Amino acid sequence: xxxxxxxxxxxxxxxxxxxxxxxxxxxxxxxxxxxxxxxxxxxxxxxxxxxxxxxxxxxxxxxxxxxxxxxxxxxxxxxxxxxxxxxxxxxxxxxxxxxxxxxxxxxxxxxxxxxxxxxxxxxxxxxxxxxxxxxxxxxxxxxxxxxxxxxxxxxxxxxxxxxxxxxxxxxxxxxxxxxxxxxxxxxxxxxxxxxxxxxxxxxxxxxxxxxxxxxxxxxxxxxxxxxxxxxxxxxxxxxxxxxxxxxxxxxxxxxxxxxxxxxxxxxxxxxxxxxxxxxxxxxxxxxxxxxxxxxxxxxxxxxxxxxxxxxxxxxxxxxxxxxxxxxxxxxxxxxxxxxxxxxxxxxxxxxxxxxxxxxxxxxxxxxxxxxxxxxxxxxxxxxxxxxxxxxxxxxxxxxxxxxxxxxxxxxxxxxxxxxxxxxxxxxxxxxxxxxxxxxxxxxxxxxxxxxxxxxxxxxxxxxxxxxxxxxxxxxxxxxxxxxxxxxxxxxxxxxxxxxxxxxxxxxxxxxxxxxxxxxxxxxxxxxxxxxxxxxxxxxxxxxxxxxxxxxxxxxxxxxxxxxxxxxxxxxxxxxxxxxxxxxxxxxxxxxxx
Numbered sequence: 001x002x003x004x005x006x007x008x009x010x011x012x013x014x015x016x017x018x019x020x021x022x023x024x025x026x027x028x029x030x031x032x033x034x035x036x037x038x039x040x041x042x043x044x045x046x047x048x049x050x051x052x053x054x055x056x057x058x059x060x061x062x063x064x065x066x067x068x069x070x071x072x073x074x075x076x077x078x079x080x081x082x083x084x085x086x087x088x089x090x091x092x093x094x095x096x097x098x099x100x101x102x103x104x105x106x107x108x109x110x111x112x113x114x115x116x117x118x119x120x121x122x123x124x125x126x127x128x129x130x131x132x133x134x135x136x137x138x139x140x141x142x143x144x145x146x147x148x149x150x151x152x153x154x155x156x157x158x159x160x161x162x163x164x165x166x167x168x169x170x171x172x173x174x175x176x177x178x179x180x181x182x183x184x185x186x187x188x189x190x191x192x193x194x195x196x197x198x199x200x201x202x203x204x205x206x207x208x209x210x211x212x213x214x215x216x217x218x219x220x221x222x223x224x225x226x227x228x229x230x231x232x233x234x235x236x237x238x239x240x241x242x243x244x245x246x247x248x249x250x251x252x253x254x255x256x257x258x259x260x261x262x263x264x265x266x267x268x269x270x271x272x273x274x275x276x277x278x279x280x281x282x283x284x285x286x287x288x289x290x291x292x293x294x295x296x297x298x299x300x301x302x303x304x305x306x307x308x309x310x311x312x313x314x315x316x317x318x319x320x321x322x323x324x325x326x327x328x329x330x331x332x333x334x335x336x337x338x339x340x341x342x343x344x345x346x347x348x349x350x351x352x353x354x355x356x357x358x359x360x361x362x363x364x365x366x367x368x369x370x371x372x373x374x375x376x377x378x379x380x381x382x383x384x385x386x387x388x389x390x391x392x393x394x395x396x397x398x399x400x401x402x403x404x405x406x407x408x409x410x411x412x413x414x415x416x417x418x419x420x421x422x423x424x425x426x427x428x429x430x431x432x433x434x435x436x437x438x439x440x441x442x443x444x445x446x447x448x449x450x451x452x453x454x455x456x457x458x459x460x461x462x463x464x465x466x467x468x469x470x471x472x473x474x475x476x477x478x479x480x481x482x483x484x485x486x487x488x489x490x491x492x493x494x495x496x497x498x499x500x501x502x503x504x505x506x507x508x509x510x511x512x513x514x515x516x517x518x519x520x521x522x523x524x525x526x527x528x529x530x531x532x533x534x535x536x537x538x539x540x541x542x543x544x545x546x547x548x549x550x551x552x553x554x555x556x557x558x559x560x561x562x563x564x565x566x567x568x569x570x571x572x573x574x575x576x577x578x579x580x581x582x583x584x585x586x587x588x589x590x591x592x593x
Contacts, residue, residue, distance in 0.1 A: 001062060001070075004036045005049040015049055020062045023055045025440060026202040033145075033157050034062070035181065038080065040116060046080035050110060052095070057548065063433075072099060076110045088152035089114045113156060115184060122179040124214065127172070127318035128161070130195055130232070133207055133311070134168040141165050141198040142207065143443075144172055144314075148183055149190040158182060162444025163198040165535040171317070173444045173469075179214075179321065187215040193314055195232055200538075208232030208311035214319070221319045228316040234309035335463060336456050339369025341386050342377035345427040346401070349434045350375060353464040365389065373419070373453040375399045380406075380559045387413060399453050404559025405484055419451030420476065422483050425466050426547065436466045441535070441542035445469070450476035477530050485524060486540045488561045489516040492583065494552020495590045503548025506541055513541075516582055523567050523579035554592045565593060 001023045005015035018038045024030030040046070054071035074095035083091045095108040126146075134140035144161040158181060164170035183189035192211050196204040210230040212220075220228050335355045340347045343360050351358045359369035363378055367390040374397045376386050383402070390398060399419040400406055410416050424437020424446040437446040445467025449457045458468040471479060493513045494505045505513055517537050525532050554561055565587060568578045578584055587593045 001053050001055050001065070002032060002036075003051045003053065003067065004038070005051070006038060007047045007049065018048075020065075023062060023065075024202070031157060033160055040080060040084075044081070047077065048080055048083075049075060049077050050112075051075040052110075074098075074104050074108060078112065080114070083112045083114045084116070088150070090152065090154075113150065113154075115150065122185070123176055123322045124179050124182050125174055125176050125318065125320040125322065126217075127174045127316075128193070129169070129171040129315040129317055131169050131229075131313040131315060133170075133195065133197075133232075139166055140168045140207075142167065142170050142195050143198055143204075145194045145196060146175075146182075147192040147194065149192070155192055160443065162442060165441070165533070165538070174318065183214050187218070188213050191217075193230065195312065195314065206235050209235060210314055214321075217316055217319045218321070220316050225315070225317070230314040230316065231310050232312040232314055234311060335460055336372050337370045338372065338456075338460070339367065339374040340377060341367060341374065342382075344377060345430050345432075346423065347375075347377035348430055349425075349427045350377065350460065353460050353466075367391070367394070371397075373397055373399050373456055375401065375457070377401060380404060380556050383409070387415070397453065399451070399457060402559070403483065403487055404556060405480075405563040406559070407480075409559075417451065419449065419453040419457065420480070421447070421449040421454075421457055421468075422476075422479055423447055424483075424543070425461070434464070434466060437543075437546070438467065439539070439542035439546045441539050446479075446543065448476060448479050474530060477528055478532055481521075481524050481528055481530065482532065482536060482540065484560065484563065485517055485520045485536070486543060488564060488583075489513050489520060489540070490544060491552045491554050492516065492561060492586055492590065492592075495554045495592075496586055499552055501548060502544045502550040502552060505552060506544040506548065510541075516586075519580055519582055520564055523564060527567055554587070554590060557592060561587060561592065 002021045004018045006018045007015050019036030021032035022034035024032060052073040053067060054073055055065060056070060057065060074097050076093045076095055078091060078093055083089060090113050092109050092111045095104045095110050097104055128144055130142060133142055141163050143163045146158045147155040148158055149155055159177060161172040179185050190211055190213055192209055194209040195207045197207055198204055210232055337358050338354060339359045339361060340351055341361045343362055347360060351360055361367050363382055367374060376398055378386060380402045387395060399421060401421040401423045410418060425434040427434050447467055448469045448471050450471050450473055454470045458470050461468040490502050490505050490513060493509050493516060494500050497509060514537060517540055521532055521536055564580050564583050568580050568584045571578055
């Protein structure tokens with residue numbers, strides 16, 4: 001991860017953090033996607049300090065990463081004016097180890113790429129799918145990466161979609177992006193669309209790519225869906241008609257590229273390499289990517305080049321350019337007010353995301369508020385009191401966000417069709433901004449909702465920049481069971497080992513938690529009448545890594561481990577084998593039953 005600092009003048013000891021890139025896991029040559037935006041004043045030098053860290057604690061919100069706990073790699077100091085004065089606004093500088101007071105080995109360099117942006121107030125919504133990426137005999141876990149071409153001809157990455165596990169025909173979640181970040185408000189600016197096969201170790205394989213532009217994509221969506229297709233060609237074979245061949249991209253450097261509005265953007269990174277052993281960065285400099293074919297070989301705008309090796313098809317399902325307010329502003333304006341029961345961390349955070357006229361009800365008070373969602377932000381043990389305090393004609397509006405198996409309890413009270421939410425965003429303490437529930441396996445986010453008020457809940461989270469999927473009842477049941485398996489398995493294994501953290505369970509007791517996940521999934525899925533999607537263990541282990549600091553303990557037994565214990569008890573009463581033998585034995589071992 002790279003952290004960018006600003007100082008009023010070179011030589012001053014005060015440095016103010018301007019922003020952070022994303023974290024690229026397991027890579028000596030990282031390519032950062034997240035840009036950093038800084039304001040530009042033509043009259044000043046505007047010193048910048050860029051510090052690189054080896055991040056050991058992965059979190060979905062990079063702002064919450066404690067830098068003092070990470071490994072320092074090196075840094076460089078430049079001025080913004082130097083970057084802007086460099087040819088093509090690209091400046092390469094050596095990396096220094098200021099702790100040891102020496103320059104890092106040859107090859108450890110920092111490359112800054114900058115672009116001045118004009119003001120624009122438009123948001124672009126993009127929705128893509130793909131076809132024919134693989135076959136039944138080969139696993140494909142695809143994600144889409146979008147890059148734009150700079151005036152100098154090189155390409156810089158803008159964003160990535162989520163990974164769709166074992167899916168050769170994925171439909172990715174919609175993307176909303178500022179038009180400045182996407183194409184610098186120039187709809188003719190070339191865009192490269194690349195589909196990769198995800199690899200846990202970071203060695204993602206490029207399956208194919210196409211080159212287009214926002215203008216070409218907007219024209220394409222005017223066609224019937226069956227005609228909105230771009231050929232995905234082998235790397236280096238795709239080009240846009242009339243465009244020059246792309247310049248080779250440098251590897252083994254860090255590139256900071258623009259995003260945002262009336263500012264100079266710094267932020268995308270293409271890597272750090274140090275050929276010398278023991279430098280802390282390691283690895284060799286990669287070869288330049290092949291240049292695109294000359295314009296004469298290019299196909300019509302928005303399509304691949306004939307003669308290239310076709311590897312699949314990209315389907316452009318939606319392109320919208322919205323004028324005026326940003327996506328978050330528009331959503332906030334139309335948000336419906338909530339009644340929020342419970343003023344703790346989550347309740348306060350939800351109220352802070354709203355339009356400003358929510359009604360917050362404390363536990364024990366009568367539930368009175370505007371017509372619409374009544375979000376229950378209390379412990380499970382308080383649920384009955386909340387239901388009793390809610391007028392009978394408004395109980396259908398109750399929204400339950402608690403962990404655990406709620407469905408039997410809800411159905412007993414005639415609330416089985418109420419809205420439920422699987423909350424994965426975290427609030428460390430009251431007043432802190434929420435951290436989104438994203439992992440390296442599910443970068444699209446894990447929070448999900450189902451029921452009458454699911455859309456309203458999702459809109460509120462989206463307005464705050466958080467993820468939330470609205471799921472069908474069947475898909476929600478699957479996701480709910482996965483979260484129940486996660487909390488039951490990790491809490492129980494952690495309790496067996498002195499209440500260690502979730503991260504220690506994932507790192508040090510992987511075999512035990514793997515066995516328990518498999519056992520609980522095998523018992524829980526048929527009990528609910530669902531079939532879990534492949535990759536359950538990968539998803540649950542990834543979530544554990546994202547909340548590695550969480551402590552473990554077996555608690556709220558009725559709602560969590562108690563459901564699986566109930567399956568064991570039912571089997572015993574019927575003379576059948578225990579479907580969860582390890583779970584039962586370990587519950588007895590820790591004294592939970």
